[in-house]
Amino acid sequence: MKKNFLLCLRPCLLRLLCACAALALCSSVNSLQAAPGVGPVLLSNNDSTRAVAVESVTLKSEPFTPNQIVPFSADNRTRIIIFAMNLDTIAGEGVNAFSADAEAVVNGATTRYTLNVEYMSPVPGFEGITEFIVRLNDQMPADMGDVLIRLNLHGMASNRVRVAIGHVGGGPTDDQGAVPTPAPQTPPAPIPAPAQNPYTDPALAAGGDGVRFLEQATWGPTSSDLAHVRSVGFRAYLNEQFAAAPVGSTNYPTLNLFPTDTEVGCSATDYPVLAERTMCFRDNYSMYPLQIMFFQNARNGQDQLRQRVAYALHKILIVSGRDLNNQPAWVAPYLQVFDRNAFGNFRQILMDVTLNPGMGEYLDMRGNSRVSPNENYAREILQLFSVGVDSLNADGTPKLDANGNRISTYDQATITNFARVFTGWNLSPNKTWTNPKTGATAPVPNYIDSMALSNNTSTYDTASKTLLNGQVLPAITAGQDLRQYKTAELNAAIDNIFNNPNTGPFIAKALISQLVTSNPSPAYVQRVAAAFNDNGAGVRGDMKAAITAILLDPESRGDVKSDPNYGHLREPVLLTTNLLRAFNATTDGNISNNGTRFGLLLDMGQDLFNPPTVFSYFPADYQVPGTSALFGPEFGILSTTTTFKRANFINALVLANSGNGFLPITPPIAGNPASSDRPTGTKIDYSAYQAMAGNPAQLVDALNQLLMHGTMSQAMKNSIVTNVTNVTNANPDWRAQTAIYLIASSSQYQVQR
Incomplete structure (x- = not known):
């Protein structure tokens, strides 16, 4: 809508609303009391759920046409005004805190449409009621x-x-229990917007939000963690986690480098016994060792928040083991970047990942030369790792030009110039491999230490370059040291990216999507971006400040979230760790149905540390089918097949082998337990729930609190109780396992809110 037209119209419109809509708004004798912890209340007529709504310019009532009959705006699209009360906003929040949607039946199919909320204002004389233009x-x-x-x-x-x-009529049926919601006879007083809650009071963790918080800040709630967070509160828990270190110096120890040729590293001559040779391939030419470390750390590690943030950063600044010769020793130093810097500064993350040899191999910065500079890393550090393709407002929404088109953050020339900056760097000097069988030594490429400038200075591009926002990096001057020039130039380029106005909202939205919800409001993104831009002490890029802002925001906190657009599908990794931790599992880290190193979550569509593309395990902009503009990245790997495989996985973990989960596999090399891909197996502990099996309702209620923070629908609860009751009381194991399986395999559990 043209802003100047709207502003000119506003006083007249409000007077007309007061005169013409007062009866509809205030004629009822019924009143609605604002209740904490509930959502907004949209106003309807006295005798139905039909909205009090008018077209935003003509003030005509329904039915509305999608396009304006008289073009009042450049896009010719109709806007309507709806009215709401009971708005639990915080100080400083405006229209970008709200979202709206419409459900319709089109050609017999239910479809949900996103509606842009463009304006909000208290109704004069009825300030407790707010009008919204959508x-x-x-x-x-x-x-x-x-x-x-x-x-x-x-x-x-x-x-x-x-x-x-x-036309009036048809469409979806009213929601169960829906009633008319007219405005009260006495106009409600406006609700003062409080300051944002600091979440220092442990009592705020007493309800379902304690479970929700741990779902976001850890690999899944455990009974001990839940008791602790309810004792100290959310903020104190975060501070403890910021101080927690991994066992040892890192969650991913440096591994021995092996030759690039598997026939040299694991030759048949050195390993004549097939089982030993298979073990050599497994430990040195597959992601198995890192995957095992990951699940053991996720289950048992005390630095839960560090692990969650490090994994989120891995999914944003991506490298794939399959493109690094499948060598875990090449991938581990890349994972160490995020493990080391998860609570540090994002600028350091950008610098460290730029010079990481694994990233250099993956996106072709290693050996990049001025003669024909490879643009892969330049393109992805801009598009996926930092600023994104569209110029952004402070709240992460795209900036638009006068014609309503998005404005690009950069162009091809910018990519080319960054590619020229990223020339001259290559692997540090070779390391030495010692053959564990013969003691012979051989040089191997150094994928452990950061990349260094090549001795071949002819690969350096030392001419002038123009970067983001027109910043010019000058050409080298006569007599200037080449290495000092290239080092300073790289630092200047990283600063150029790091300080770009896009970086805060881009990274804020990416991290929120990983930890909390795939569709955060712009207001939420803006608050987190503000913390990223300035931690309160003038420091930009402070990860602790950004993480705190994400996890203590009013949009992340609360016992219940009822917006169906909120949350995200539990990806296979998260589904697995949540269940392992919820039921105090013991595990050797091999989480697969078939017990081989090639089965770790692969059946469910996620091959850990082997994402299929630079766009990660699933595309960040994947839209949920049957919706418009509703993002659900994890749904990108959900299909009929993987849905079945998810249920199969839960069945194997909970029900198979008489409830003993994934059984150990006999070592193929006698006397060497490590030769087994699954030396001890994985087993959950459901004994506490087995004791409740005599009372199915109590059993299901307890699991509802543990797994779903009390949000299970009554229909689902009734169905599960019925199915559990149908299992003979003489078999309490089977009753408990059935209840766990039915909950864990349900859509209500697998979509985490």
Whole structure:
């Protein structure tokens, strides 16, 4: 909508609303009391769930046309005004804290449309009631009948009200229990917006939010962690985690480098016994050792938050083992970058990952030369690792030009110039490999130490370069040391990226998506970006400040989140670790149905540390089918097959082998337990729930609190209780296992909110 037209119209519109809509807004004798912890209330007529709504310019009532009959705006799209109360905002929040959606039935199929919320303002004389202007989605058909509109704030959904598009009637049925929600006879007083809660009071963790917090900040709640966070509170727990170190110096110890040729590193001559040779391949030419470390650390490590953040950074600044000769020794130093810097500064992360030899191999910066500079790393550090392709507002929304088109952050020339900066770097001097069988030595490429400038100075590009925002890096001057010039130039380029206005909101949104929800509000992104930009002491890029802002935001906290657009699908890694920790599992780290090193979560569509592309395990912009503009990255690897495999995995973990999970595999080399891909197996402990099996309702309630922080629907609860009751009381094991399996395999559990 043209802002100047809207501003000129606003006083007249408000006067007309007060005169023409007062009866509809205030005629009821019923009142609605604002209740803490509930969502906004959209106002309806007295006798139905039909919304109090008017077209934003003409003030005509429904049915509305998706396009304006008279073009009042450049895009010619209709906006409507709806009214709400009970808005639990915090100080400084505006319209970008809200989202809206409409559900419709189109050609017999239920479809959800995102509605842009463009404006909000208290109604004069009724300041406890707020008007919202929402724009009808471009994909809405012209004559779809009734739709159900909802308003969302901080992950809490309003009631849904009916709005007619094209004609009145039809559409989805009202929600179960829906009632009219007219405004009260006495206009509600405005609710003062409080300052953001610091979350220092341990009592705030007493309910379901204690479980939710640990789902976001750890690899899954355990009973001991839950008791602790409820004792000290959220903020104190974060401070403890910031101080917690991994066992040893890192969660991913440096591994022995092996020759690039597997026939040299694990030759048949040195390993005539097939089982020994297979073990050599497993430990030195597959991701198995790192995957085992990962799951053991996730299950048992005390530095849970560090691990979660490090894994999130891995999924943003991606490297894949399959493109690093499948050598775990090449990948471990890359993982150490995030393990080391998870609570450090993002600039250091950018610098360390730029000079990491694994990244240099993966995106071709290693050996990059001025003659024909490879642009892969230059392109991805901009597009995926830092600023993104679109110029962003402070809240992460794209900036638009006068024609409503997105503005690019950079162009091809910028990529080329960055590629020229990234010339001259190569692997540090070779390391020495000692054959464990013969003692013979041989040089091997150094994928442990950071890359260094090559001795071949002819590969250096020393001409002038123009980077983001037109910053010019000058050419080398006569007599200037080449190495000093290239080192200073690289630092200047990293600073140019790090200090770009896009970096804060881009990284903020990426981390929120990894830890909390795939569709954060712009207001949430803006608060986290502000913490990234300045930690309160003038420091930019402080990861601890950004993480604290993510996990203590009102949009992340709360016992319940009712907005169906909130949360994210548990990816296979997270699904697995959540279950292992919830049921105090013992594990050797081999999480696979078939027990081989090639089965670790692969059946469910996620090969840990082997993402298929630079876009990670799943595309960040994947849209949930049946919706418009609702992102669900993890759904990108969910199919009929992988859904079945998820259920199979849970069945194997919970029900198979008489509830003993993944059984150990006999070592193929007698007397050498390490030769087994699964030396001790993985088993969950459900004994505490087995003791409740005589009371199925109590059993399901306890699991509801543990796994779903009390949000299980009544219909699901009834169904599970019925199925558990049908299992003979003489078999308490089977009862407990059945309840766990049915909950863990349900969509209500697998979509984490």
